[in-house]
Amino acid sequence: MAKSSNELLEALKSAGFRMTPQRTAICYVLSQRFDHPTAQSIYEQVRAEHPSLSLTTVYQTLDSLLKIGAITSLGNAGDDTIHFEVNTDPHINLACLTCHRICDLRSEAIHALEKEVQQAVGSKVLSGRVVYYSECLEKSNPLECTYHPSVNQEVVHG
Amino acid sequence: MAKSSNELLEALKSAGFRMTPQRTAICYVLSQRFDHPTAQSIYEQVRAEHPSLSLTTVYQTLDSLLKIGAITSLGNAGDDTIHFEVNTDPHINLACLTCHRICDLRSEAIHALEKEVQQAVGSKVLSGRVVYYSECLEKSNPLECTYHPSVNQEVVHG
DNA sequence: TCCTACCTTGTAATGATTACAATATAACAA
């Protein structure tokens, strides 16, 4: 379940960050995307509405959201760009090394796993990433690159 | 449990890679390190014995080991460099965003989690990374940066 | 010993991310 635009904005606001049109737009785009976007892809999408937007602002806003834990970073997916995760509910991520898309896999075990982490580290856990790498069914054709039906296919577009 | 130098070399050999002094040295260093080294740190260590070693060779060898699954990549630990994992037994990694060291946490739940991944993706899982980010006990002093005693402290030097 | 495909090396290129300085503006108070 991704966060709403308002949840992201409220998180920034209550952490002392100012409301700006750029941040509002970035949070809106984040909330509407069910994939695992990169800074560049956010930039391009927001720029369609806010032509003056700077890429630096996107990086800075994502960094702020990261710092307050509103989003997390999944690292790269075989490409060399950082993918972000808006859905911070515990789950497994499956990254395809061919098409560089990441999709979500619901997991029972992850709750026990996070409990283990909490017990070992205490309250200081800032964020986590659980990513497994593989190849989708169709190596040759990224457009058909997809996982087994048990995987949450709605989010296979990042 | 880290791999022995021979295990790494044999893995390369049986995958069709040639034995070279450089690869032997790199595998040896990898097997002796219980932290989560970066390409640069491997380079510096091997270079002490093999002054002609090139950084490119280190990257190339690590890439070969990655491709055959003998090691895995954990991504970065708050710094901007990739950390590698020689111990491919399923476990949780804890990365400190202050001192950039990663240590291992034994986990029961991870076995169930990997089973979930296998069921969803089939045999095509290439590698995984389970990393949680936090701060060690002593933020201000990296030398004392350490986790709760339940965490495997032997490997806290990467 | 010879051959050839594969390796290593050094250097140059790449490209995502960050640093920086000048300008603009959100938020608060009067």
Place this chain on the structure above:
DNA sequence: TTGTTATATTGTAATCATTACAAGGTAGGA
């Protein structure tokens, strides 16, 4: 509303890990 100030945004320039490339070297089989 207006003024003030700390914070945000922008554009450009710098950073730096990683990769590409080409020339020379070598492992391993014939």
